[in-house]
Amino acid sequence: MASHGVARASGPRTEEQRELDLDKIDRYRTLENQVRQKATDQSFGEETFQLTSKLLRINPEYYTVWNVRRRCLISGLLSGPLPGSSPSKALPSSSATDTPTTSSDASLASSLTRTQQPHDSQTIGHNGTTPEPWAGDLDTIKSELAFTIPLLMEFPKCYWIWQYRLWVLDQAVERLPVSASRRIWEEELGLVSKMLHRDTRNFHAWGYRRHVVTKLESSTLNGSSMTEPEFAYTTSKINADLSNFSAWHSRSQLIPRLLNERKADQAARKDFLERELNLVREGLNVGPEDQSLWFYHQYLIANILETPGYQTIAPDLTDEERKSYVESEIVEIKDLLEDYEDIKWIYEALLEYTLALDKLTKATPSSQHDLSSWLGKLRTLDPMRAGRWSDMEKQWSQA
Amino acid sequence: MSPTGQLSGLPILAIDSHVRYIQSLDTKKDELDYWLTEHLRLNGVYWGLTALHLLGRPDALPRQETIDFVLSCQHDNGGFGAAPGHDAHMLSTVSAVQILAMVDGFDDLETKGKGKQQVGTYIANLQNRDTGTFSGDEWGEEDTRFLYGALNALSLLGLLSLADVDKAVSYVVSCTNHDGGYGVRPGAESHSGQIFTCVAALAIAQRLDLVDKEKLGRWLSERQVPCGGLNGRPEKKEDVCYSWWVLSSLKIIDLVHWIDREALIRFILSCQDEESGGISDRPNDRVDVWHTCFGVAGLSLLGYPNMETVDPVYCMPKPVIERILG
Incomplete structure (x- = not known):
């Protein structure tokens, strides 16, 4: 009743086909x-x-x-x-x-x-005759x-x-x-x-x-726990196909348990976070238009910024460390612009992360010039979501 | 837009063809598909009837026959099967309640059926009282689709108090993902269909304060692909049915303006069969009543002219919801 991907029939059935159906x-x-x-x-x-x-x-x-x-x-x-x-x-x-x-x-x-x-042989009794x-x-x-x-x-x-x-x-x-x-x-x-x-x-x-x-x-x-092999499974799925949003999702679900089970201390957690950032950035370097990667990157940044409910990877970062991580991600994302000028996700990330950083450091707002130019790019490259970009502008001009 | 529905050269919604297509569905008994889809019959009546109401032809199916058919699917326990002889299930029970609501047939349910209370009890008994979620039937499959369906039908029956709504709400919250979306069960990946069920369930429970609207809105708005259609998950193909799941969710959180309305209208209209009627998943694919319903509902939500207004939470005509919920 819900057909997907089936081509529309070109004409009515022949009488022969109808008989066959009957x-x-x-x-x-x-x-x-x-x-x-x-x-x-x-x-x-x-x-x-x-x-x-x-x-x-x-x-x-x-x-x-x-x-x-x-x-x-x-x-x-x-x-x-x-x-x-x-x-x-x-x-x-x-x-x-x-x-x-x-x-x-x-x-x-x-x-x-x-x-x-x-396994069938397991069902035979110990004396070898009675099941x-x-x-x-x-x-x-x-x-x-x-x-x-x-x-x-x-x-x-x-x-x-x-x-x-x-x-x-x-x-x-x-x-x-x-x-x-x-x-x-x-x-x-x-x-x-x-x-x-x-x-x-x-x-x-x-x-x-x-x-x-x-x-x-x-x-x-x-x-007993299978977190480690399941985490490795997501790695193999991601290596086979960076666009596998399902695998990235599953990975994000496994991480809190993984780190707890590894009894990871703060140093190990920071190390883990950096590896994940590297993994997703390597992906972005070859596929910056892939939204699966960006959603995962946003998840990592939310972790760093301690967005409520997200303190799962490295919960005890100092504000200085948080700032430094986000700043270095912003630098890396800016580097992407050298190879890819027309990917809207890059400008969106620059805007979002810069605004979040300002909020964290309570510093004077970043260069309005940068923000305006990124927003202009978003409007040009992604006119379908124009309403969203307008709302975003309103938000930051009110801040 | 002009009163005829043309917006800078948009194709016109072929209302008459769609009405005829829906009316013809029950005459296709010489097609194998008619019989192979009997397990969806009651759902099919709901999809067809909803589309007809939104197309402005609420009387295009015979009312009493519709009521009689619905009641013929009811079991002693109050639940409805998809057709006579099919086991009772949440999905067909919700459709039955929605159909009876649309044709103003709750009185018949009392006099000729097993009554509202029995239907409500059947639904409420499917709630897992430990976790708050609902199963589809006695065999225990649990899914946020069933939770939404339960709250939808119970509220239409005026029997929401039979369920533990607070527990259901906590369960929905436990299905929230870091991208702002919701899955089938806790831990499951965000999926536009499940997002609709979760957000609409929270709307019925009047707990939309629990939704991270900005984050969810971002994820949902990225479902629109260059052709104007919407997909259900990242990196998937567009499909007309997501015109409903994504759009209604955006509507419930007041962010429809985060996508390109006209491009979506164009996409939906490009999937209609103007001559024979019906709407398909993508242009030139085979039409079916499911995509017809959700394509039409999407157009109504987008304010396409001369259509009945759809309620984004119930996927039913707004006047019907207003009549029942006041």
Whole structure:
């Protein structure tokens, strides 16, 4: 219903195309009616489960059908005991979970599951013959995760698929021993890295990554902090593409924790700040029109100036140090003008930072001449935001 | 602008074509897409009806049929599914309330449906009482979209007191980013759609004092790209639906003049199909009712002539909001 990037059709369908569509509609609605009838009858067995597989492959946006699938799983297909509870309840699940792999629909799922042999072997009991009581649930969970992979590849922005996958992962936490559940969650990082490799800005995938990392860090999964590797991940994404605003954002989110966990003292914090300034400035030297970089630069400057809520990198700078950092950034930005005269972001930064510096030092306002000339440049280079530049002028003439 | 809507050679909004396009949507049962999008049916009625109201044709869909359809989607728990036979969900429930508000159908909800109170209870029960946010349904997905939807619908029903509004407000604040924007959840990157949901939620809660308007305004104004359209995040392509998310947010914080109004009007009009009606994401792409609604709403917010005024917080006709909220 919300189509993006699909070209407008050049004319009406031919009668042949219409017939073809009618045939597709007929098959789709037959399948849909079958699933609905099953749901109305509260019949959540394997037959219904297989029907949801078929339907969701055609239409993964059909949230009600994902719900039917969940109901199938919790009312029988996933009936194994929680860790520590009576193993007798495990029996029904072992037969039920055989079914997905017998269907041709699930052949891809089963083949993907089979590639995870080392983990499958974990489900065999210590004597090598009797499966662990939760083995069936583990297989089902893996099969469900495999089911959603091709759908995610085809529909990477579909909320319902991502959400269903998280629900399945939560089933792992509830139904498997911690070690087995943890391995399942760890594999998610591989998937999400793959998704972010295909589309570096997919915000579903970035959000999913944060969720998975938080879970892996939690005591539920015997976890510990992953701030360092996650920070390194943002570095690698930024090195691959300086314009990756998502990666810069994620980096800014990780920094406070990173420095706390490193138990960074004031010297280490200043050193860190300088490295970040260098990193973003190196980017600006080659891509001064890139707003991702400027937003990150603004974030660093806000940190230096101790804008309320931003004292996270180096909270104990003296006013003299703050002044000196901002002054040196202004000098560096002025240097950009030698190579790039027509980038509005440079003039905006010069204006913003100079005004902020005046405020910090409570000094006599900087040269009105400079401010006026930068503002003039902004008006010329960026007439779309003329109203903003007028408001800016009013602000500083009132100050 | 002249009364005909021409502003120094701007193309004209093809009102009649758009009205016909929206009216035709329910006649496309021989197209597979009609069936594949049934999970959005109630939302679709809201998008279509909103556009029709803003185009000045509020009666272009049959009122009683609309009410009957909406009520046929309601479950015993008060929530609405996207269509009969679909599970109840926050998104379709909010659309149902918005549609009933537009057609003045709350009385029918009492007499033929499960009643306002039941709808309000369904929505309020989806609030996470620890964090203040809302989930979409019983399966637990949480997103600031649902929080906004909940406050939107509850306030229209006059039942905002059923939710813990203060907690919801704190949750929105915890989604604030250093660039002034807001994300889906705390820590998530700023995204214009989520910014709208967060800022509009704060507006309903009357807590706009918590927004860093200058910083947010800067980030939002940078969404306008040279063609005049708006994107949703830095370094992304323009898209008509962001004419709504970005513009309404700017309107709520009183900074619409920070972007180029005429360039945006031109961009939206360049995405309309003048003959067959409807608006698409970008010029010459396939039209749909979602982009039609948000393109039309954007034009209304920009003061395009001869249109009904849109309320920036509710994305509904202003007279409807005034009638209900007083």
